[in-house]
Amino acid sequence: MLLLGIDLGTSSVKVSVIDAATQKTVATAQYPESESEIISVQPGWAEQSPDTWWEQVQLAILKLHAKRSYNPLDIGAVGIAYQMHGLVAVDKNQEVLRHSIIWCDSRAVATGDKAFEAIGRDKCLLHLLNSPGNFTASKLAWVKENEPAIYDKIEKIMLPGDFISMKLTGTITTSIAALSEGVFWDFKNNQLSEDVFSYYGFSPSLIPAIRDVFAVHGTVSDTVASALSLRPGIPVTYKAGDQPNNALSLNVLEPGEVAATAGTSGVIYGVSDQLAYDNESRINTFAHVNYTPEQRRLGVLLCINGTGILNRWVKNISGDQFSYAELNAQAAAVAPGSEGVMVFPFGNGAERMLNNRVLNAQFLQIDFNKHGVPHIYRAAQEGIVFAFRYGLDIMRQNGMQPGVIRAGKANMFLSDVFTSALVNTLNVPVELYQCDGSHGAAIGSGIGAGVYKNPAEAFSNFTPVQQVQPVAGHVYESLYQRWLEQLEKNLN
Numbered sequence: 001m002l003l004l005g006i007d008l009g010t011s012s013v014k015v016s017v018i019d020a021a022t023q024k025t026v027a028t029a030q031y032p033e034s035e036s037e038i039i040s041v042q043p044g045w046a047e048q049s050p051d052t053w054w055e056q057v058q059l060a061i062l063k064l065h066a067k068r069s070y071n072p073l074d075i076g077a078v079g080i081a082y083q084m085h086g087l088v089a090v091d092k093n094q095e096v097l098r099h100s101i102i103w104c105d106s107r108a109v110a111t112g113d114k115a116f117e118a119i120g121r122d123k124c125l126l127h128l129l130n131s132p133g134n135f136t137a138s139k140l141a142w143v144k145e146n147e148p149a150i151y152d153k154i155e156k157i158m159l160p161g162d163f164i165s166m167k168l169t170g171t172i173t174t175s176i177a178a179l180s181e182g183v184f185w186d187f188k189n190n191q192l193s194e195d196v197f198s199y200y201g202f203s204p205s206l207i208p209a210i211r212d213v214f215a216v217h218g219t220v221s222d223t224v225a226s227a228l229s230l231r232p233g234i235p236v237t238y239k240a241g242d243q244p245n246n247a248l249s250l251n252v253l254e255p256g257e258v259a260a261t262a263g264t265s266g267v268i269y270g271v272s273d274q275l276a277y278d279n280e281s282r283i284n285t286f287a288h289v290n291y292t293p294e295q296r297r298l299g300v301l302l303c304i305n306g307t308g309i310l311n312r313w314v315k316n317i318s319g320d321q322f323s324y325a326e327l328n329a330q331a332a333a334v335a336p337g338s339e340g341v342m343v344f345p346f347g348n349g350a351e352r353m354l355n356n357r358v359l360n361a362q363f364l365q366i367d368f369n370k371h372g373v374p375h376i377y378r379a380a381q382e383g384i385v386f387a388f389r390y391g392l393d394i395m396r397q398n399g400m401q402p403g404v405i406r407a408g409k410a411n412m413f414l415s416d417v418f419t420s421a422l423v424n425t426l427n428v429p430v431e432l433y434q435c436d437g438s439h440g441a442a443i444g445s446g447i448g449a450g451v452y453k454n455p456a457e458a459f460s461n462f463t464p465v466q467q468v469q470p471v472a473g474h475v476y477e478s479l480y481q482r483w484l485e486q487l488e489k490n491l492n
Contacts, residue, residue: 012031101139278394
């Protein structure tokens, strides 16, 4: 039996087919090859077209089939991972009413701040484990206030993965995990938040049917099956946000286990069994993929918006003449510290860990006679690493003490400069695995479809491809302190 995983990212859609028996990838594909557009009609806004997402998903699957590495009719279940916190709104005919307001859009920060104060800071943190902030509920409130004609047509709202599942099956569902990442869920009362719905004036009817993450969320329609050369009736048995899914793909499911990603954004994601929260809401707590009210498994998430997007930006402004591999090689030729150049990677909207400040990116101490493109490349990667350290220290203050961090050998972890800098700045070993979000989504579909008795069976062949240990007394500690001193000046 084969399993299909779909990973709807900000930059592209990646799909994988895995062999359920071996848990090995049979084939993988990505569409488009270049990064997808983020529509920004005003400063701080970030939107994408859900219909474009669906087109890309279809083209990615057809591209995957074209490799002829498997029989598409052998695919028995589908899993979906998706960029978190986005808002998709459809009418009674399941037609999209506007572009999705995606995760890095900052327009609803003030809306969420007002709700935080009106509902009560302590009450929000105790019940929601977050402030309403810039999450999906606040984005919906912004639409209600600023686009009432659109709001009045909304039949259902959903997150990006719910939308892709809807397009595959014609059925609209969600989960406690998805509702928690939108800050619609009250963990104390184990229900939709009466406080959020009352304050914002939302009808609970806007919320789709709630299913477990590992459950049947619909079956592939005849029309879609015909268009994509699939068997009609294949179940969609797993949906999760990209960061919980990444944790699943790395077998990070139990308290104390920690995962990291460094794609468009960067994330450290730890699992806890406590209803924990940061008093300043700089880190976020959501229901993990294996959360139940009876056995709490919470994902504690630290997000840095400006990670791979900074790496891409630097690549583009240098004339796009180098591949990422060449960029990494040039960065490696420069000594740690980039001969004084410092980069602050905060140019992708409001940064949660900076109390929702929009700081924008900064490049400091560039000497035209000494520094060249390689220094910028390395300094950008080091700046991202230092942002990770800043965030991890916040997590440490809130009880998360990772002994090891697991990550997929992908995106920025393909750079030895980045990986070495991260390990030695965090002073935590990193284990790298040959997996990615689409592989994790496929594994998730197998768990949801009952192909595997439990997650342990699903990861029975799971081993790291590389382990990187910190070096005692590495120069990166002093370099980080220099960077931190400048950041604190920037914030004050």
